[in-house]
Amino acid sequence: MPAVDGWRGARAWVFDLDGTLTVPVHDFDGIRAALDLPVGEPILEAIAALPPDLAEARRAALHRIEHDLAAQATARPGSVVFVRAVRASGVPLAVLTRNDHGLARITLRRIALDDCFEHVIGRNEAPPKPSPEGILRLARGWGVSPADVVMVGDGKYDVEAGRNAGARTVVVGDAPWAAEADLRVDQLDELLPLLGLPT
Ligand SMILES: [Mg+2]
Structure with a gap:
């Protein structure tokens, strides 16, 4: 796991959408x-x-x-405050989802986060996770090293995509693959102190 200072040095954040920023409902x-x-x-x-x-x-x-x-999407507890705080710190953010782009936009509007992401990449805009391509493309566009990007998700493919890209990985929730990630949290706002952001 990167040192605490390492998390403060994260230069961009990429989020899974369903089950990460929203309450998981997909069966x-x-x-x-x-x-x-x-x-x-x-x-x-x-x-x-x-x-x-x-x-x-x-x-x-x-x-x-x-x-x-x-x-019917609803925000996962801690996700809205976290995304808004990181956004306010000036770090670029993106959503990378295996869902459809238009549906991702509907979901983001539902949870009132549709103004926070520079890019929303759906399954038709990049090879779906666990391919690292979406993360690598975002890193290139932002001019940052993939090692300085954090991939946040609740699913196995999120961790695999992050690792395949050489990014840092955070798992939200309690799943078997959380052990493969650099960090696991129950709620995203638990990360705020690690980033030196107000809670
Ligand atoms: Mg998910």
Whole structure:
């Protein structure tokens, strides 16, 4: 884990959206079942492996499910105060999600954080996590080393994407893959003292 000063030296922050900035509501096993996708397989990749006409229908069904969830999204405790504090400190922020860009915007509006991110990268704008490509592209655009970027998420793919990019990783919540991250918190605002920001 980087030293405390190391976290103060973070030059950019990339956030997963669903379950990280919002209260987790996505039942991925339930979505797989509703879309008749194989148990345990990543949803986007399983759809992409289908014949084109089937894939198109499943994408549309997925979009409907995700739209309903986005329209009801609520902020995860501690996330809004944290994002606003880091934003106010002048550090660039982005969202990198396996969700659709438009649905991500709906979700951000729902939790009143839609003015905080320089970039919102959805599944059609970059290869989805665990690919590091979204993080690497953001780091290049910001002119910072990936090692000075923090990837924050609640999911396994968030940690993997961060590690694949050479970024620092923070897991929000209590999941088996939290042990793979540099840091684990229950709420994002627990990070404020590490960054020397007011709580
Ligand atoms: Mg998530």
